[in-house]
Amino acid sequence: MDAAIQISGLSFRYQAQEPVLDQLDLTIEAGERFGLFGPNGAGKTTLMGLMTGLLPYKTGSVKLLGYELRGRDRKINSLFGLVPQDFSFYPELSTEENLQFFGAWAGLNKKEIKEKTNELLSVLSLEKVRTKAVGKFSGGMKRRVNLAIAVMHEPRVLFLDEPTVGVDVQTRHAIIHYLKQLNQHGTTLIYTSHQLHEAEDLCTRVAMIDEGKIIINDTLTNLLHQHKQDGLEGLFLELTGRAYRS
Amino acid sequence: MFRLWSTIIKDLRILTRDKVGLTLMFLMPVVLTIVITSVQNGTFEMVNNNKVAIILDNRDADTSASASRELVKTIEDAGMFTIAERGPYKNEQEVRDQMYKKEILVAVVIPPTYSRDVMARAQSVARKALKDISGENNTASGEGDSLAPLQLLYHPTLQLSFRRSIEGALGSVLQVVQSKYIVKSLYKAINEENIPDSVESQIVGQQTEIIPVAVSRDGNRGNPNATQHNIPAWTVFAMFFIVISLGSSIVREKRSGSFLRLRTLPTHFGVAMVSKQITYILITLLQAVVIFGLGIFLFPHIGLPALILPGDITALVLVTLLCGWCATSFAICVGVYANTQEQANGFGAVSIVLLAAIGGLLVPSFAMPEGFRYIMKLSPLHWCMEAYYGLFLEGGKLGDILMNIIPLLVITLAFQVVAWWGLKRKRLV
Structure with a gap:
């Protein structure tokens, strides 16, 4: 079975800047709940952009479920979903209208869109607001809509960039619970966040990136045991230091 | 096809919920047309009749x-x-x-x-x-x-x-x-x-009699009046004024992250651009119908000359479609290159007024200084107006206005290429 993500020798720099990623190697197995962490400016967002094909690369290789992303066929896009940190939907449209539109763009037909919309509205408790304009929702409801759109087409790999930022405890629990359910059904989760307690609950394997390099990559249990830490926050500070970052 | 249809529906829904945008696109040109035609009608009557x-x-x-x-x-x-x-x-x-x-x-x-x-x-x-x-x-x-x-x-x-x-x-x-x-x-x-x-x-x-004859192509037209001049001119202006709505809509989508999500989906981004063009060309057609209808049905009731439609309706539809396409292409260009809604609105509004001025919409082209007569050929509004005037004032047919349609088509295609290049540069396609 192909790895969800297979990165080898990947280097990347923005125009006329120092390299953000330098000869990076990383493998994320299918079915994992993988957490990617690092201080601000470490290269997390850039790496997410490269893994989702949003950024082009010249050096190295990035494969998603065995498909090379450089010069990729757009059909590969149906294999993954992205939950961006920013709300990426149309605030003028209702929940249902947003799901219908993004469902069509994900390649679903009318019947599939209808079924999946009903399912997601129910699972993410959005039924009462299915016809309301999303722009007027609370932060928690917007986060759920953001997530629902990303999973409309049942992607095999789901990238999550700060999926619970700014939400209350109840919504966070509900989202994490739903993500675990998805994973049980075979969806690989690739998660990045500054919410380290949440990561301890969700992730089975963790990597830390700093100055463009992966500095650790192991299961959460092994890492805490090896570094004699009782939580990710202590491990994070031990490995990346206490100085301010960009 | 289903993806394109869904995108058009999405664009129409967003558009119909933008009350300010709709007001700008429909109410403003209607008011402009009525006010300016009324004012100019006085001058026309003074020159022609009074x-x-x-x-x-x-x-x-x-x-x-x-x-x-x-x-x-x-x-x-x-x-x-x-x-x-x-x-x-x-x-x-x-x-x-x-x-x-x-x-x-x-x-x-x-x-x-x-x-x-x-x-x-x-x-x-x-x-x-x-x-x-x-x-x-x-x-x-x-x-x-x-x-x-x-x-x-x-x-x-x-x-x-x-x-x-x-x-x-x-x-x-x-x-x-x-x-x-x-x-x-x-x-x-x-x-x-x-x-x-x-x-x-x-x-x-006993002097030699002077018989004034307006030289129209179809031989049926009387003296040009304020309605025949203003309705086509302000229709073109209204069409290009969609830059405010469409330009800022593209900027909004870019900034809200919707475009980013679309890039991660299996549908080609070009579908979004085609949908915007179809949606807004429909809007420009509707604007033309509203303003022409105003001229035909309302103007006679408020003391203004009624609009007389050209004999060649096929040519009128074609010119209206082309003007709408050109206006949409221009608006997409503005939306692609602008980074903020303020930039899109400000540049869009000012550029339309400038293009209208050098295009002969505000000042007749024959009254312009020599240098401007060359510059005005760069304004798409000039070619839109010339094509419309060929039909409305000269009573021409499609063949008579081909030399106005060709430059309009070339400018439209240039806008398309520039917009596509901008999308490529910004990695949106």
Whole structure:
């Protein structure tokens, strides 16, 4: 079975800047709940952009479920979903209208869109607001809509960039619970966040990136045991230091 | 096809929920069209139908004042003027004051020596003519050759071209009166009796008739009026004003992250751009229908001339589609390159006004300085207007406006290429 993500020798720099990623190697197995962490400016967002094909690369290789992303066929896009940190939907449209539109763009037909919309509205408790304009929702409801759109087409790999930022405890629990359910059904989760307690609950394997390099990559249990830490926050500070970052 | 249809539906839903955008796209051009057509209709009527109101101050001090009375009658009969006030006034200042008081743009002051001068000149000319005929040496002095000038007072807002036409008309009237008196004097000198009225009117009154004919391609059009000019012009302006709605809609989507998510989905991003074009071309068609409908159905009820549609409706639809496509392409360009909604709105609005100005929408192209006549060819609004005028004013058919459609198509395609290049540069496609 192909790895969800297979990165080898990947280097990347923005125009006329120092390299953000330098000869990076990383493998994320299918079915994992993988957490990617690092201080601000470490290269997390850039790496997410490269893994989702949003950024082009010249050096190295990035494969998603065995498909090379450089010069990729757009059909590969149906294999993954992205939950961006920013709300990426149309605030003028209702929940249902947003799901219908993004469902069509994900390649679903009318019947599939209808079924999946009903399912997601129910699972993410959005039924009462299915016809309301999303722009007027609370932060928690917007986060759920953001997530629902990303999973409309049942992607095999789901990238999550700060999926619970700014939400209350109840919504966070509900989202994490739903993500675990998805994973049980075979969806690989690739998660990045500054919410380290949440990561301890969700992730089975963790990597830390700093100055463009992966500095650790192991299961959460092994890492805490090896570094004699009782939580990710202590491990994070031990490995990346206490100085301010960009 | 389902993806494109879903995207069009999405765009239409967003558009119909943008009340301010809809107001800008429909209400504003409707108001502009009505107001500007009403204002310009007054000018058109003044030039085409109405007489110019004037103050006439006849200061002729001659006892009979026959020439000045003849002049006044000829001015009244000329068809261009109506005498609103007749004086007499004490001095020129009183005439000026009266012009401001009565809001009259033109005053004509007949000098005190007018009749005497005209008659003296007529007799002088008659004497010279007789001497020429009899072969005598023409040693007559210049007595009677000089005429005191007729004074034309005008309001400074009066346009030069209009003032010139008034001067021309008055010049003709003066010529008629002077010719009459010369003919009278000559006749009397030769025949030693007064000229009979019938002979006088045969000599002086019968001029070569002028028949004005508007040269339209279909031969059916009358004089152009404010409606035929303004409806096409403001329709084009309204179409290009969608830049405010479409340009800022693209910026909003870029900034909200919707475009980013679309790039991670299996559908080609071009579908989003095609959908925007179809949606907004539909909007421009609707704008044209609304504004044309206004001209056809509402204008006659508010005292404005009704719009007469061109005979070639297929050409009208094609030109409207092309204008809409060009306007949409321009708006997409603005949206792709602008980084904020403020940039898109500000640049969009200013650029449309500038393109309208250099395109001949605000000032007629024939009245532009030489240099601008070349620059205006770069404005898509110019070609839209030319194509519409070819249909609405000249009564042309599709073949007659091809040379306007081709540059419009070239500019549209250039906008498409520039927009696509911008999308590529910003990694949106």
